[in-house]
Amino acid sequence: MKSDRSLDVVIVGLGRVGRALAKQIQKADSQLRIVGLADRGGLLYHERGLSASLVDEALSAKAEGSSIGICPSALPPIYRFSDLATSRTLFVDATAASGMAAGWCEVLASSGAAGVVLANKLPLCEAWSVSGPLFNHPRVRYEATVGAGLPILSTLRSLLATGDLVTRMRGALSGTLGYLVNQVSEGHAFSAALSDAIALGYAEPDPSADLGGRDVARKAVILSRAVGWPAELSDVERDGLVPDSDAYQGAPSADYSSADRKLKELFADADCDGIAIRYLAQITPERISVGLARIDLHDPFAALAGTENRIAIHTRRYPIHPLAIAGPGAGPETTAAGVLSDLIDLAEKSKLRGENPCPC
Amino acid sequence: MKSDRSLDVVIVGLGRVGRALAKQIQKADSQLRIVGLADRGGLLYHERGLSASLVDEALSAKAEGSSIGICPSALPPIYRFSDLATSRTLFVDATAASGMAAGWCEVLASSGAAGVVLANKLPLCEAWSVSGPLFNHPRVRYEATVGAGLPILSTLRSLLATGDLVTRMRGALSGTLGYLVNQVSEGHAFSAALSDAIALGYAEPDPSADLGGRDVARKAVILSRAVGWPAELSDVERDGLVPDSDAYQGAPSADYSSADRKLKELFADADCDGIAIRYLAQITPERISVGLARIDLHDPFAALAGTENRIAIHTRRYPIHPLAIAGPGAGPETTAAGVLSDLIDLAEKSKLRGENPCPC
Numbered sequence: 001m002k003s004d005r006s007l008d009v010v011i012v013g014l015g016r017v018g019r020a021l022a023k024q025i026q027k028a029d030s031q032l033r034i035v036g037l038a039d040r041g042g043l044l045y046h047e048r049g050l051s052a053s054l055v056d057e058a059l060s061a062k063a064e065g066s067s068i069g070i071c072p073s074a075l076p077p078i079y080r081f082s083d084l085a086t087s088r089t090l091f092v093d094a095t096a097a098s099g100m101a102a103g104w105c106e107v108l109a110s111s112g113a114a115g116v117v118l119a120n121k122l123p124l125c126e127a128w129s130v131s132g133p134l135f136n137h138p139r140v141r142y143e144a145t146v147g148a149g150l151p152i153l154s155t156l157r158s159l160l161a162t163g164d165l166v167t168r169m170r171g172a173l174s175g176t177l178g179y180l181v182n183q184v185s186e187g188h189a190f191s192a193a194l195s196d197a198i199a200l201g202y203a204e205p206d207p208s209a210d211l212g213g214r215d216v217a218r219k220a221v222i223l224s225r226a227v228g229w230p231a232e233l234s235d236v237e238r239d240g241l242v243p244d245s246d247a248y249q250g251a252p253s254a255d256y257s258s259a260d261r262k263l264k265e266l267f268a269d270a271d272c273d274g275i276a277i278r279y280l281a282q283i284t285p286e287r288i289s290v291g292l293a294r295i296d297l298h299d300p301f302a303a304l305a306g307t308e309n310r311i312a313i314h315t316r317r318y319p320i321h322p323l324a325i326a327g328p329g330a331g332p333e334t335t336a337a338g339v340l341s342d343l344i345d346l347a348e349k350s351k352l353r354g355e356n357p358c359p360c
Numbered sequence: 361m362k363s364d365r366s367l368d369v370v371i372v373g374l375g376r377v378g379r380a381l382a383k384q385i386q387k388a389d390s391q392l393r394i395v396g397l398a399d400r401g402g403l404l405y406h407e408r409g410l411s412a413s414l415v416d417e418a419l420s421a422k423a424e425g426s427s428i429g430i431c432p433s434a435l436p437p438i439y440r441f442s443d444l445a446t447s448r449t450l451f452v453d454a455t456a457a458s459g460m461a462a463g464w465c466e467v468l469a470s471s472g473a474a475g476v477v478l479a480n481k482l483p484l485c486e487a488w489s490v491s492g493p494l495f496n497h498p499r500v501r502y503e504a505t506v507g508a509g510l511p512i513l514s515t516l517r518s519l520l521a522t523g524d525l526v527t528r529m530r531g532a533l534s535g536t537l538g539y540l541v542n543q544v545s546e547g548h549a550f551s552a553a554l555s556d557a558i559a560l561g562y563a564e565p566d567p568s569a570d571l572g573g574r575d576v577a578r579k580a581v582i583l584s585r586a587v588g589w590p591a592e593l594s595d596v597e598r599d600g601l602v603p604d605s606d607a608y609q610g611a612p613s614a615d616y617s618s619a620d621r622k623l624k625e626l627f628a629d630a631d632c633d634g635i636a637i638r639y640l641a642q643i644t645p646e647r648i649s650v651g652l653a654r655i656d657l658h659d660p661f662a663a664l665a666g667t668e669n670r671i672a673i674h675t676r677r678y679p680i681h682p683l684a685i686a687g688p689g690a691g692p693e694t695t696a697a698g699v700l701s702d703l704i705d706l707a708e709k710s711k712l713r714g715e716n717p718c719p720c
Contacts, residue, residue, distance in 0.1 A: 159697075162704065320666075340523075
């Protein structure tokens with residue numbers, strides 16, 4: 001009975017987010033069943049659903065650093081996901097791969113899949129001519145790309161659907177940079193804070209995309225496009241937390257003594273002036289900037305602790321005091337929850353569409 | 361074509377929220393059409409939709425303090441809304457009437473209406489045995505009852521749907537009380553702040569439900585019930601901003617000199633101790649309390665300005681730093697937007713259910 005009404009999920013990419021999602025789907029007694037797991041090395045697929053033991057086997061292989069391809073029942077990797085799509089199929093892109101936008105557009109156009117959910121930011125940040133069709137598509141969701149499980153993109157969608165008009169957004173959108181800025185503002189050396197962040201799992205072993213602000217720039221472009229301002233990544237005015245020349249040397253072997261000195265000075269000056277510094281994205285219809293910003297101590301952004309994210313949405317209905325959403329915006333569990341929330345939303349809509357099949 | 365796919369809305373109650381909603385529905389080129397407007401004095405109804413001029417006529421009559429009953433095409437008031445319900449009908453309760461829960465349950469049970477959206481808190485706060493069926497019903501929404509247009513209840517629903525577990529909530533849930541507390545903390549006399557709040561439209565001319573904390577207690581009960589803790593209103597430990605004996609005399613004629621003195625003293629003491637005071641609801645599975653609370657100056661609740669609301673949601677996934685939502689939580693426009701968001705959500709689901717009618 002359940003299987004007759006359930007939607008089929010194919011998870012592409014089984015890093016930490018993909019694996020956490022697979023576990024959450026298995027645990028939630030929901031209308032979703034996993035029919036496919038895919039990585040670069042292989043595909044596990046069964047149209048009536050993968051058994052729990054097969055999913056566990058795949059997750060174990062991935063957790064140990066192998067590919068799905070080593071599972072005895074694995075098929076060769078697939079590159080045209082539209083071949084797997086039926087009107088009951090929901091695809092999840094939990095990869096970090098580039099160049100996926102066209103493929104997802106094809107899936108939506110040719111096969112009429114039930115939906116595509118992106119945890120991967122890159123398909124949304126390609127040239128607008130390529131990524132555009134993914135925005136405002138009724139069967140595409142991407143909540144987890146900004147703020148992990150925080151309900152940021154669904155809130156924007158709801159504001160627009162009820163006739164509100166977004167005028168500007170301001171966001172602290174990187175847990176990694178938030179942590180680093182907090183540590184430096186408390187007097188720790190930047191290089192020491194970075195080593196801690198890597199050890200604690202807050203930062204990637206190669207933190208260059210974070211440190212250079214490229215990751216925040218992508219999120220800013222996604223937010224901008226989501227409210228109807230089709231900016232390109234190249235339009236973003238971006239300053240890294242440390243200069244690109246330092247950031248891209250690759251930590252922890254890089255020499256950050258120059259960055260240590262500069263940031264220490266910057267934060268000491270701010271302290272004297274009685275202001276705070278935060279790494280912010282500022283988004284208007286005309287301009288997107290990403291970088292360190294000096295803000296008032298009473299600004300709610302000054303109170304962010306740890307790896308917290310925060311977004312402030314100014315609209316026609318919220319002109320002075322914005323609508324604000326804050327909380328931990330990283331971690332595989334919360335990111336997977338953002339994806340699952342999208343899946344449930346699409347499933348409720350798709351399931352109902354097919355609920356009363358015509359018997360004739 | 362549009363009318364074939366649209367859902368029918370009946371708005372019961374045409375105070376400021378009901379009127380703002382009617383205008384928003386007319387403006388949004390959405391899948392919704394108004395088929396009924398009702399108040400205590402009359403009903404305007406047409407199964408194929410009310411004309412824009414008829415809606416305008418009704419709104420004008422209400423804005424001038426009359427009943428819908430004075431419109432020439434008005435029918436007598438109706439008390440069994442299930443008589444109007446079809447599978448395409450969405451009802452909105454924008455009244456402030458008590459005793460409505462059983463009627464809405466009847467509408468849902470007997471007629472299979474497309475849904476019921478509540479802006480009225482009271483049906484959700486009756487005895488659990490009466491209100492219970494309205495919670496977690498797939499065709500009931502009540503976003504606007506807490507935080508107006510802020511996405512608080514939809515966020516709770518999404519957390520629960522993805523398998524998270526709420527552990528406690530803390531909220532500044534009254535724009536009126538927030539404004540008064542802010543003014544008093546800045547040195548203004550309570551009685552003067554109250555007169556200002558009434559003049560500015562932040563407080564009702566009879567502010568007793570606000571001042572006594574009864575309105576916040578209702579919101580706290582709704583939040584508690586929404587996450588699966590079926591508390592009763594009588595369970596709430598409630599302290600008013602001023603004692604009930606003062607609050608219920610009715611302002612602005614009441615004598616608040618005693619409240620002025622007590623609050624001045626309370627806030628002066630807090631100032632000396634370097635802490636802030638806020639009017640908070642604190643909700644756990646075991647206990648709900650509502651009243652003035654002393655908090656740290658670094659607490660994000662201390663930074664609230666004007667009539668802002670804020671909720672902090674602690675869950676298994678957000679154990680230390682909560683998921684927080686903040687912003688202006690009052691006003692007819694934002695409250696109506698919360699209702700409209702609920703209507704769109706239910707409409708998307710219901711519309712799809714009937715999208716492919718069986719031709720046989």
